[in-house]
Amino acid sequence: MAHAISTRSLTKKFGRREVLHGVDFSVEAGSVFGVIGPNGAGKTTTMRCLLDIIRPTSGEVRVLGKDPRQGGPELRRRIGYLPGELFLEGRVTGRKLLSHYEAISGPVAPGRIDALAERLGLDLDRHTRKLSKGNKQKLGLVQAFMHSPELLVLDEPTSGLDPLVQQEFHAMVREARQQGQTIFLSSHVLSEVQQTADTVAILRDGKIIAVESVSGLREGAVRHLRFSATGITGHDAGALLGAVPGVGHVEVLESNGTVTLSATLAGAIQPLVKALSTLQLKDLVLEEPDLEESVLQMYSSPGEPGSPPPGPRVSGHRASTHRKPVQQESAK
Known part of the structure; x- marks a missing residue:
């Protein structure tokens, strides 16, 4: 053309x-x-x-x-x-x-x-x-x-x-x-x-x-994921989610026998679905792709404003997390 x-x-x-x-x-x-x-x-x-x-x-x-x-x-x-x-x-x-x-x-x-x-x-x-x-x-x-x-x-x-x-x-x-x-x-x-x-x-x-x-x-945009499950420890749930390709920024909250996790997903959904199928889910939310967030990551180099934080973010009582970094394109 x-x-x-x-x-x-x-x-x-x-x-x-x-x-x-x-x-x-x-x-x-x-x-x-x-x-x-x-x-x-x-x-x-x-x-x-x-x-x-x-x-x-x-x-x-x-x-x-x-x-x-x-x-x-x-x-x-x-x-x-x-x-x-x-x-x-x-x-x-x-x-x-x-x-x-x-x-x-x-x-x-x-x-x-x-x-x-x-x-x-x-x-x-x-x-x-x-x-x-x-x-x-x-x-x-x-x-x-x-x-x-x-x-x-x-x-x-x-x-x-x-x-x-x-x-x-x-x-x-x-x-x-x-x-x-x-x-x-x-x-x-x-x-x-x-x-x-x-x-x-x-x-x-x-x-x-x-x-x-x-x-x-x-297709390559970042999605935000949140789910709650029972019958599993926070450590094991974090490890399971952290092993899924494209998952990053995992946060785990464990309270009263229920584990709640939030994370980002930059990749295919099928591996995530396969991993979650092994859990006793109480709630699951997978948001629409956030194109703005994906582009903002391209704008910034590591350490600059807008870049993802260098380490995992952990919250909640007796929380543990496993994070698999998302491979990102360098802005330079």
């Missing part, structure tokens, strides 16, 4: 400080590609390099088959862009401002602007200086979507939007994908990206540390 975006060894320096370190990725045409990472990871810098707002220090970039430095206005008209920091002329109405953008971006279908504004709950006849942050963000979304561009580049698109408008935005993204448009969006919150993205790249300190499908992230 053709690539709408591709980068190879993309590097960007500001003075002596290098903020992008050989970034490589590609985005298939007609897909939704999400980039997530903490603030300062390099998401906005990457987008600005793609759009020739800033020039890479080295490396190659292709957007819709063109070098952005050579594409000129013709290439830019094929792209809809929402910047992370949106600055609007304050002395005009939203409608007049969008009319100005239309003259730059190219033809907009009749009624398209009003239809988008209605979906997002935006009053186009108010002066932009009177708009709240959320309404300014809606105006930015309308100008990005209105000319139905081949490629949408959206930097933190849900910033300032209330939950209902966020859901409408996600619907707009899904519709754009169904129409064959490509969407490249960024966020520092995984839950915002996973609702619409086909593929997710995790960016940390100017490096891509993982590129995964959302389904692939889910």
